[in-house]
Amino acid sequence: MGWVYVIIGGLIEIGWATGLSLSKGFTKPLHSIITACLIVISFYFFSNSMRLLPIGTAYAVFTGIGAAGTAMVGMTFLHEGVSILKVGFITLLLIGVIGLKMSDNEKKDQRRTEEWPG
Template sequence: MGWFYLAGAGLFEVGWAVGLKFTHGFTRPVPTVLTVLSMIVSLGLLGLALRTLPLGTAYAIWTGIGTIGTVALGIILFGEAATAFRLACVGLILAGIVGLKLATPG
Protein backbone atom coordinates (compact mmCIF):
# COMPACT_ATOMS: atom_id res chain seq x y z
CA MET A 1 0.00 0.00 0.00
CA GLY A 2 2.95 2.30 0.67
CA TRP A 3 3.81 2.47 -3.03
CA PHE A 4 0.28 3.63 -3.87
CA TYR A 5 0.46 6.32 -1.22
CA LEU A 6 3.83 7.38 -2.60
CA ALA A 7 2.55 7.58 -6.18
CA GLY A 8 -0.37 9.71 -5.04
CA ALA A 9 1.94 11.93 -3.00
CA GLY A 10 4.10 12.44 -6.08
CA LEU A 11 1.12 13.37 -8.23
CA PHE A 12 -0.09 15.89 -5.67
CA GLU A 13 3.44 17.29 -5.52
CA VAL A 14 3.18 17.95 -9.25
CA GLY A 15 -0.15 19.65 -8.55
CA TRP A 16 1.24 22.04 -6.00
CA ALA A 17 4.41 22.76 -7.94
CA VAL A 18 2.44 23.69 -11.04
CA GLY A 19 -0.17 25.39 -8.89
CA LEU A 20 2.47 27.79 -7.59
CA LYS A 21 2.76 29.23 -11.09
CA PHE A 22 -0.99 29.93 -11.17
CA THR A 23 -1.03 31.68 -7.78
CA HIS A 24 0.99 34.60 -9.15
CA GLY A 25 2.90 34.94 -5.90
CA PHE A 26 -0.09 33.91 -3.77
CA THR A 27 -2.13 36.88 -5.00
CA ARG A 28 -4.91 34.79 -6.57
CA PRO A 29 -7.14 33.21 -3.89
CA VAL A 30 -8.54 30.13 -5.67
CA PRO A 31 -5.25 28.85 -7.10
CA THR A 32 -3.58 29.61 -3.75
CA VAL A 33 -6.11 27.56 -1.78
CA LEU A 34 -5.90 24.66 -4.25
CA THR A 35 -2.11 24.77 -4.15
CA VAL A 36 -2.00 24.72 -0.35
CA LEU A 37 -4.51 21.84 -0.24
CA SER A 38 -2.40 19.93 -2.74
CA MET A 39 0.66 20.50 -0.52
CA ILE A 40 -1.18 19.15 2.50
CA VAL A 41 -2.43 16.06 0.65
CA SER A 42 1.00 15.42 -0.83
CA LEU A 43 2.75 15.57 2.54
CA GLY A 44 0.01 13.52 4.19
CA LEU A 45 0.31 10.75 1.62
CA LEU A 46 4.11 10.84 1.86
CA GLY A 47 3.78 10.43 5.62
CA LEU A 48 1.55 7.39 5.13
CA ALA A 49 4.00 5.91 2.62
CA LEU A 50 6.84 6.32 5.11
CA ARG A 51 5.15 3.91 7.49
CA THR A 52 6.30 1.03 5.27
CA LEU A 53 8.92 2.42 2.89
CA PRO A 54 12.49 3.50 3.64
CA LEU A 55 12.86 7.26 4.04
CA GLY A 56 15.62 7.75 1.47
CA THR A 57 13.83 5.72 -1.18
CA ALA A 58 10.43 7.30 -0.58
CA TYR A 59 11.75 10.86 -0.53
CA ALA A 60 13.84 10.40 -3.68
CA ILE A 61 10.94 8.84 -5.57
CA TRP A 62 8.50 11.50 -4.31
CA THR A 63 10.71 14.32 -5.52
CA GLY A 64 11.48 12.43 -8.74
CA ILE A 65 7.81 12.02 -9.60
CA GLY A 66 7.31 15.68 -8.79
CA THR A 67 10.24 16.72 -10.95
CA ILE A 68 9.27 14.64 -13.97
CA GLY A 69 5.62 15.68 -13.79
CA THR A 70 6.46 19.33 -13.29
CA VAL A 71 8.89 19.37 -16.21
CA ALA A 72 6.32 17.65 -18.43
CA LEU A 73 3.55 20.09 -17.50
CA GLY A 74 5.94 23.01 -17.85
CA ILE A 75 6.53 21.92 -21.43
CA ILE A 76 2.84 21.30 -22.14
CA LEU A 77 1.24 24.23 -20.30
CA PHE A 78 3.89 26.93 -20.39
CA GLY A 79 5.82 26.20 -23.56
CA GLU A 80 9.08 25.48 -21.74
CA ALA A 81 11.98 24.06 -23.73
CA ALA A 82 11.86 20.37 -24.64
CA THR A 83 15.44 19.98 -25.83
CA ALA A 84 16.99 16.56 -26.25
CA PHE A 85 19.45 17.24 -23.44
CA ARG A 86 16.70 18.32 -21.06
CA LEU A 87 14.59 15.26 -21.87
CA ALA A 88 17.64 13.01 -21.48
CA CYS A 89 18.18 14.43 -18.01
CA VAL A 90 14.54 13.72 -17.14
CA GLY A 91 15.14 10.18 -18.44
CA LEU A 92 18.00 9.82 -15.97
CA ILE A 93 15.68 10.83 -13.14
CA LEU A 94 13.15 8.25 -14.34
CA ALA A 95 15.88 5.61 -14.45
CA GLY A 96 16.77 6.49 -10.87
CA ILE A 97 13.15 6.13 -9.75
CA VAL A 98 12.84 2.72 -11.42
CA GLY A 99 16.16 1.64 -9.96
CA LEU A 100 15.16 2.63 -6.43
CA LYS A 101 11.83 0.82 -6.79
CA LEU A 102 13.57 -2.33 -8.01
CA ALA A 103 16.14 -2.14 -5.23
CA THR A 104 13.54 -1.74 -2.47
CA PRO A 105 11.79 -4.83 -1.13
CA GLY A 106 8.03 -4.80 -0.77
Protein backbone atom coordinates in the same frame (compact mmCIF):
# COMPACT_ATOMS: atom_id res chain seq x y z
CA MET B 1 0.60 -0.15 -0.14
CA GLY B 2 3.50 2.17 0.66
CA TRP B 3 4.38 2.51 -3.01
CA VAL B 4 0.78 3.42 -3.84
CA TYR B 5 0.98 6.22 -1.27
CA VAL B 6 4.27 7.48 -2.70
CA ILE B 7 2.95 7.48 -6.27
CA ILE B 8 -0.30 9.25 -5.33
CA GLY B 9 1.61 11.81 -3.26
CA GLY B 10 4.11 12.37 -6.09
CA LEU B 11 1.35 12.87 -8.65
CA ILE B 12 -0.39 15.36 -6.39
CA GLU B 13 2.97 17.09 -5.93
CA ILE B 14 2.91 17.81 -9.68
CA GLY B 15 -0.39 19.60 -9.11
CA TRP B 16 0.80 21.76 -6.23
CA ALA B 17 4.09 22.63 -7.88
CA THR B 18 2.20 23.73 -10.97
CA GLY B 19 -0.23 25.59 -8.72
CA LEU B 20 2.65 27.51 -7.16
CA SER B 21 3.51 28.85 -10.58
CA LEU B 22 -0.10 29.63 -11.46
CA SER B 23 -0.72 31.37 -8.13
CA LYS B 24 1.88 34.03 -9.07
CA GLY B 25 3.47 34.11 -5.64
CA PHE B 26 0.18 33.48 -3.84
CA THR B 27 -1.35 36.64 -5.30
CA LYS B 28 -4.23 34.74 -6.96
CA PRO B 29 -6.54 33.58 -4.15
CA LEU B 30 -8.23 30.62 -5.88
CA HIS B 31 -4.97 29.18 -7.20
CA SER B 32 -3.37 29.74 -3.79
CA ILE B 33 -6.13 27.90 -1.91
CA ILE B 34 -6.07 24.97 -4.34
CA THR B 35 -2.27 24.82 -4.11
CA ALA B 36 -2.33 24.82 -0.29
CA CYS B 37 -4.91 22.03 -0.25
CA LEU B 38 -2.85 19.96 -2.70
CA ILE B 39 0.26 20.44 -0.55
CA VAL B 40 -1.55 19.08 2.52
CA ILE B 41 -3.00 16.12 0.59
CA SER B 42 0.33 15.31 -1.05
CA PHE B 43 2.19 15.30 2.26
CA TYR B 44 -0.55 13.20 3.84
CA PHE B 45 0.08 10.43 1.30
CA PHE B 46 3.84 10.86 1.52
CA SER B 47 3.84 10.66 5.32
CA ASN B 48 1.75 7.49 5.18
CA SER B 49 4.25 5.94 2.79
CA MET B 50 7.10 6.54 5.22
CA ARG B 51 5.44 4.26 7.78
CA LEU B 52 5.94 1.42 5.31
CA LEU B 53 9.06 2.30 3.30
CA PRO B 54 12.60 3.46 4.03
CA ILE B 55 12.63 7.26 4.23
CA GLY B 56 15.48 7.76 1.75
CA THR B 57 13.85 5.68 -0.95
CA ALA B 58 10.37 7.06 -0.34
CA TYR B 59 11.56 10.66 -0.45
CA ALA B 60 13.67 10.16 -3.57
CA VAL B 61 10.79 8.53 -5.43
CA PHE B 62 8.28 11.13 -4.19
CA THR B 63 10.42 14.07 -5.31
CA GLY B 64 11.48 12.31 -8.51
CA ILE B 65 7.88 11.83 -9.60
CA GLY B 66 7.12 15.44 -8.70
CA ALA B 67 10.18 16.89 -10.42
CA ALA B 68 9.83 14.88 -13.63
CA GLY B 69 6.08 15.38 -13.80
CA THR B 70 6.29 19.10 -13.11
CA ALA B 71 8.94 19.52 -15.80
CA MET B 72 6.73 17.67 -18.29
CA VAL B 73 3.70 19.79 -17.35
CA GLY B 74 5.79 22.93 -17.80
CA MET B 75 6.99 21.86 -21.23
CA THR B 76 3.58 20.62 -22.36
CA PHE B 77 1.17 23.20 -20.97
CA LEU B 78 3.12 26.22 -19.72
CA HIS B 79 5.18 26.82 -22.86
CA GLU B 80 8.53 26.17 -21.20
CA GLY B 81 11.40 25.30 -23.48
CA VAL B 82 11.80 21.74 -24.71
CA SER B 83 15.18 20.29 -25.61
CA ILE B 84 16.62 16.86 -26.16
CA LEU B 85 18.90 17.37 -23.15
CA LYS B 86 15.97 18.27 -20.89
CA VAL B 87 13.96 15.24 -22.02
CA GLY B 88 17.05 13.04 -21.67
CA PHE B 89 17.71 14.16 -18.10
CA ILE B 90 14.05 13.71 -17.14
CA THR B 91 14.28 10.18 -18.53
CA LEU B 92 17.45 9.61 -16.53
CA LEU B 93 15.67 10.85 -13.40
CA LEU B 94 12.79 8.44 -13.98
CA ILE B 95 15.21 5.55 -14.54
CA GLY B 96 16.83 6.42 -11.20
CA VAL B 97 13.46 6.46 -9.44
CA ILE B 98 12.56 3.07 -10.92
CA GLY B 99 15.98 1.75 -9.89
CA LEU B 100 15.47 2.91 -6.31
CA LYS B 101 12.12 1.18 -6.15
CA MET B 102 13.56 -2.02 -7.58
CA SER B 103 16.51 -1.99 -5.17
CA ASP B 104 14.12 -1.64 -2.24
CA ASN B 105 12.21 -4.71 -3.45
CA GLU B 106 15.47 -6.68 -3.71
CA LYS B 107 16.30 -5.90 -0.08
CA LYS B 108 12.84 -7.04 1.02
CA ASP B 109 13.24 -10.29 -0.93
CA GLN B 110 16.69 -10.78 0.60
CA ARG B 111 15.34 -10.15 4.11
CA ARG B 112 12.54 -12.68 3.55
CA THR B 113 14.97 -15.41 2.49
CA GLU B 114 17.21 -14.65 5.47
CA GLU B 115 14.27 -14.92 7.86
CA TRP B 116 13.31 -18.39 6.63
CA PRO B 117 15.99 -20.94 7.41
CA GLY B 118 16.42 -23.43 4.66
